[in-house]
Amino acid sequence: IEDTSILIDDSPQKLWGLRVANGTRDDAATHELIGCLDEYRSYGANAITTFFMGCRASAYDPFSADGRQIDAHHARRMQSLARACEDRGMVLVAGIFYQNAPIGMKDRCAVENAVRTATRTLDGFSNVIINVVNEHNSSGWVKHGCYPFQDPDEIIHLCRIAKQEDAARIVGAGGNDHDLNEIIGRSDHVDALLFDTIGPHSSAELSRRFRDAGIAKPLVNVEISAMWSNNEIKGVWTAAQIAHFKTEVDAAISEPALSVFFHATGWYQSLPIRYDLGGDGTAKEPGVRWYFEFLRERIQNS
Numbered sequence: 001i002e003d004t005s006i007l008i009d010d011s012p013q014k015l016w017g018l019r020v021a022n023g024t025r026d027d028a029a030t031h032e033l034i035g036c037l038d039e040y041r042s043y044g045a046n047a048i049t050t051f052f053m054g055c056r057a058s059a060y061d062p063f064s065a066d067g068r069q070i071d072a073h074h075a076r077r078m079q080s081l082a083r084a085c086e087d088r089g090m091v092l093v094a095g096i097f098y099q100n101a102p103i104g105m106k107d108r109c110a111v112e113n114a115v116r117t118a119t120r121t122l123d124g125f126s127n128v129i130i131n132v133v134n135e136h137n138s139s140g141w142v143k144h145g146c147y148p149f150q151d152p153d154e155i156i157h158l159c160r161i162a163k164q165e166d167a168a169r170i171v172g173a174g175g176n177d178h179d180l181n182e183i184i185g186r187s188d189h190v191d192a193l194l195f196d197t198i199g200p201h202s203s204a205e206l207s208r209r210f211r212d213a214g215i216a217k218p219l220v221n222v223e224i225s226a227m228w229s230n231n232e233i234k235g236v237w238t239a240a241q242i243a244h245f246k247t248e249v250d251a252a253i254s255e256p257a258l259s260v261f262f263h264a265t266g267w268y269q270s271l272p273i274r275y276d277l278g279g280d281g282t283a284k285e286p287g288v289r290w291y292f293e294f295l296r297e298r299i300q301n302s
Contacts, residue, residue: 129194217257235264245262249295249298
């Protein structure tokens with residue numbers, strides 16, 4: 001990181017990413033996702049985010065009860081994604097904890113150990129950013145008594161542990177409670193604020209808000225979403241949704257510190273999950289290709 005920029009090969013870069021949170025759920029999924037990276041890259045996308053615990057219908061807990069071990073297959077798959085991204089000049093944002101996963105860690109110490117274990121698993125991959133906790137604001141955390149995941153100071157504590165394990169690792173966290181994001185983002189133990197939005201929220205406005213709050217570091221919206229209208233229809237998008245995503249791309253172009261990650265719940269996270277681009281987002285040709293085509297055009301013209 002240099003000021004508010006993330007450097008890739010010593011050059012400041014925007015992260016144009018997509019959320020594929022369960023990319024390590026099995027060998028077939030990881031293989032399919034890796035097979036799509038070259039196409040993503042051809043459109044200008046240079047980052048993905050995947051969670052050790054997956055998401056939604058394919059959430060899981062690969063950690064031992066004491067957090068000191070991780071399932072070898074999950075570790076291998078995450079490393080495979082990191083290596084595949086590295087080979088293509090792409091960034092992997094690796095998330096650790098997910099609120100709707102069947103977390104089996106027994107206590108606070110186990111959670112801390114899991115952060116150390118996940119960080120060690122990615123040792124040597126300089127293209128990886130760690131996101132310690134997904135959506136700190138989610139009510140799903142209430143059922144997990146092993147750790148106060150909703151407390152911003154406790155989230156910062158987990159970032160501190162990851163930095164202690166690997167001082168050179170870029171580490172961040174965030175959610176869509178933006179008052180709490182300001183607390184997280186101002187911490188010296190947090191390298192980048194990794195926040196998210198749901199529905200018609202403006203990343204441009206949030207970028208200015210965070211900057212005014214004294215957060216002088218990269219701001220990455222790791223989940224720009226349009227769940228506010230018919231997103232349960234797999235790969236079919238309303239005109240309002242498409243306009244919303246296009247506005248978010250323009251926001252990232254206009255705001256120096258801001259990067260954005262495309263999020264399509266129905267396409268990338270609802271079974272059966274797909275990683276290909278599909279079509280133009282209509283009922284006749286469902287898919288997400290329209291987003292990538294717009295992204296490539298805006299990157300080329302900016």
